[in-house]
Amino acid sequence: MRPGKPRLAPLGGSELSAEQREILAPLRRGDRVYNIFATLAHHPKLLKRWLPFANHLLFKSSLAPRLRELLILRVAWLARSEYEWGQHVEIARREGLSDAEIARVAAGPDAAGWTAEDAVLLRAADELCEDACLGEANWAALRQRFGDSEIMDLVFTVGGYTLLAMALNSFGVALDPGLKGFEG
Numbered sequence: 001m002r003p004g005k006p007r008l009a010p011l012g013g014s015e016l017s018a019e020q021r022e023i024l025a026p027l028r029r030g031d032r033v034y035n036i037f038a039t040l041a042h043h044p045k046l047l048k049r050w051l052p053f054a055n056h057l058l059f060k061s062s063l064a065p066r067l068r069e070l071l072i073l074r075v076a077w078l079a080r081s082e083y084e085w086g087q088h089v090e091i092a093r094r095e096g097l098s099d100a101e102i103a104r105v106a107a108g109p110d111a112a113g114w115t116a117e118d119a120v121l122l123r124a125a126d127e128l129c130e131d132a133c134l135g136e137a138n139w140a141a142l143r144q145r146f147g148d149s150e151i152m153d154l155v156f157t158v159g160g161y162t163l164l165a166m167a168l169n170s171f172g173v174a175l176d177p178g179l180k181g182f183e184g
Contacts, residue, residue, distance in 0.1 A: 002080065002082070002169055002172070003169075003170075003171075003172030004172075005172060005174070006035075006039070006171065006172040006173065006174055007170070007171050007172040008039050008042050008171045008172070008173075009039075010033075010035045010038030010039050010041075010173075010174075011038050011039070011041045011042060012033065012038055016041065017044070019044045020041045020044050023041065023044055023047055023048050023051075024037055024038070024041055032176075034087075034176050035083070035173050035174055035175070035176050036083065036087075036168065036173055039171055039173050040167070053160060054160065054164075057153075057156065057157050057160050057161070061153040061157065062147070062149040062150045062153045063146075063150050063153050063154060063157065065095040065096075066092075066095045066096050066097060067117075067118075067121055068095075068153075068157055069088055069091055069092035069095050069097060070092075070097070070101075070105065070118060070121055070122060070125075071121060071122075071124075071125050071154060071157050071158055071161070072084070072088045072091075072092075072157065072161050073085065073088050073089070073092055073097075073102060073105045074105050074108075074122050074125040074126070074129075075125055075129065075157075075158055075161040075162055075165060076088060076161070076165060077105055077106050078125070078126070078129045079129070079162060079165035079166070079169065080165075080169070081164075081165035081168050081169055082175065082181035082182055083168045083173045083174070083175055083179075083181075084161065084164060084165050084168055085181060085182055086175050086176075086179035086180055086181045087176075087179065089102055089180070090179070100113075101113075105122070108122060108126060109121075109122035109123040109126060117145055120138060120141045120142060120145065121142075121154070123138050123141075124138055124142060124154055124158070125158050128155065128158040128159065128162075129158065129162060134155070142154070
């Protein structure tokens with residue numbers, strides 16, 4: 001059962017130390033900071049070191065953005081991370097995923113309508129979340145479609161977003177205003 005309210009409230013205003021304000025400044029969007037960052041600000045040294053890794057996964061990955069978002073949405077669904085799901089539905093739409101594809105992520109890799117590439121990618125997310133290892137058949141299928149860097153980014157994306165889902169779920173990070181979770 002997920003927390004019904006934040007266990008660690010997002011920090012803001014006078015609650016922030018100079019170090020926290022410095023770390024959060026570039027993460028501001030208009031007059032606010034997303035709840036994920038304002039919550040992780042409880043541990044500024046961790047947040048500061050986590051951000052470059054998260055930046056790689058989201059902005060520097062060798063995976064095409066659409067494929068990256070399929071992976072992240074599948075992780076969010078499997079981990080039941082409503083915050084991760086809500087944020088990445090918006091990003092996935094910007095990267096060209098249709099609402100039908102986004103909804104189909106919940107059904108998994110065997111759902112009708114996926115391309116062979118999408119299905120192997122979603123299957124990889126399932127295997128990594130279930131067994132922390134890619135099986136031989138899926139490894140071979142991935143090797144036919146992706147290079148070393150892409151497969152490494154795939155594994156690190158699933159692992160990184162699984163870790164993040166654990167944090168978001170455990171800390172009870174609330175959806176930001178305007179975001180919809182699984183029901184949206």
